[in-house]
Amino acid sequence: MICLKEPHSIRMQLLYMIMIIIYNILMVLKSVLLIKGICMIRPLLVFSALTLLVGAPLLAQAETVQTITIHDKQFDPRETSIPSDTKVKLIIKNQDSFPVEFESRELSREVIVPAHGEISVFVGPLENGRYPFFNDFNHNMTGTIVAAPEKK
């Protein structure tokens, strides 16, 4: 497997998904059309092996952490930089006495941060760019996540 050096590569993810889809189509065909005599053991083995091969490096990623604090009805900092092409753990601390729904359509994230509470949410790996987010309970509260290549 040459691609293993790049665990985030979309090609690998696609391959993985295509395997799942083929497997599911086989299962549906089997149950719906009652096609007998298709040996399901071999595809199952291939499926499990692929899951392990692709899944293991994905799980073993190192973790980058960024904290965003909410106080006085604002996100602080308003703009958070994170490295692109890396999975990042965002910790969101709410110091206000009002719940906040951290939401971003661009990141497809939606999490409630209770009053005086703290939650964590994973984002990425992201391509370079700006990803706005807002508080769904108060649309005047906005912020941006900026994904840029990591400086070495």
Add this chain to the structure above:
Amino acid sequence: MFATAVILFREVLEASLIIAIVLGASRGIHQRGRWVLAGVGTGLLGASLVALLASTASEYFSGDSQALLNAFILLMAVSMLTWHNVWMATHARELRAELTAVGTDVQEGSRPLTALMVITALAVMREGSEAVLFVWAIAAGGGQAVEMSMGAAAGVATGVLAGVLLYLGLLRIPVRHFFSVTSWMILFLAAGLSAQAAGFLNQAGLLPSLGNSIWNTSQWLDQSSALGQLLHIFVGYIATPSGIQVLFYLGTLALILVLMYRGRIKNLFFGYLSAS
């Protein structure tokens, strides 16, 4: 006050519209009203429990567990809607006959009344927990509490009204076409919820995103606009969907269609085999 009304309206709207569609789709099934009411009650109870959990044990209720809970609720709803549609595919004729008052009772037994209750409960629970959290914060906040609770009540009432209007609108569809319209609505509703579930599963790190946004149609139809929000509820419109969401959407559509028409597909397949 107005801001509070808008927030509560948006939270209530989705549940209210889903219930209206389901109520329409289950027209002619006896005692469905009682089951839907039971669903609303269960949903409110569940919503309060989730809100309580979120505010007292927030360190355990992280982004991942919230996302997992949401995905679980959504997928449950999708499977219930699937069941309902598959059941309707074989019973629509009897129900139609009953509505025109010439047919007999729909057979007892496997009527999807529990499905009806569970869908309602899940819809109320998912949207309700956010509303409950919000109202609690208002109640605890003091100050403008009275004014804000009036806004909240107005928002809830408007949301429920929207559902009632949709239901009354549905009832105007001629009986002949009624059940095919509602089952198409449920089909797209289920696909949309499934895409949302995929988003949450990706958020929890259980599924790859397969590309963060496959396309971006924000310029044409902003998801936060009124039309965008309505389409999001009805057909699952997402302006910047991830690959996995598109896959789940199409997969759910295909799966429900295959299950609904499995009899016909089987006939086609085996009919062809025996003919040749």
